[in-house]
Amino acid sequence: MRGKFITFEGGEGAGKSTQVKLLVKRLRDLGLEVVQTREPGGSPGAEALRDLLVKGDASRWSPVSETLMMYASRADHLEKVIRPALERGAWVVCDRFADSTRAYQGAGGGISPDFIEQVDQVVVGDTQPDLTLILDMPVEVGLMRAKGRGGDEDRFEAKGIGFHERLRQGFVKRAAIAPDRYKIIDANQSIESISSDIWSQAMTQFSELKGA
């Protein structure tokens, strides 16, 4: 049986990477095979593209270049990692996926939603996530947290506050289109409360986890 595909989405510093780790641990504790991965990146080719995308000047790439590079890296990630894992029945938990392109390059960067959906159909096709958790919180709080994270992957952080507000709204609007798949999580809470909200959503979504 095909495995389950769970993606985490949300703005900068919302706590995605923190919560991915916690969910992966919980699923592994049940004895499930879980592949933890991330975007941009997740396969050697896609990780090489990640560096180009997340480092350097904010104006280094236009939104259309970013969209195509994101989907180029996503195609490689799907071919090499995600589809083989799902086919052998593993659960895949991915830190950001296609909804980040819809939000960052679409809502934030002004790329037409129709164009993104056309590329998505070719690249992602039927391999759509079974559950997408959108970690939502005030933009300023997330940006403060992301600064605390350090490192040089700060290209998107450097875009203005208006950009980050647009992408927050983009995630929320997207979630309304398919409420069965998208769950908005209040990320302005303690790490433990967020983790427990996420677990409740996962149990509701997947009958395999009932009673766990």
Ligand SMILES: Nc1ncnc2c1ncn2[C@@H]1O[C@H](COP(=O)(O)OP(=O)(O)OP(=O)(O)O)[C@@H](O)[C@H]1O
């Ligand atoms: N619920 C929380 N309350 C307070 N601080 C938190 C919470 N969750 C995560 N943090 C801290 O905020 C920072 C950002 O968290 P994390 O890296 O998980 O976010 P992210 O969404 O993955 O960020 P990015 O978009 O930059 O990848 C980290 O220093 C983390 O320890």
Ligand SMILES: [Mg+2]
């Ligand atoms: Mg992260």
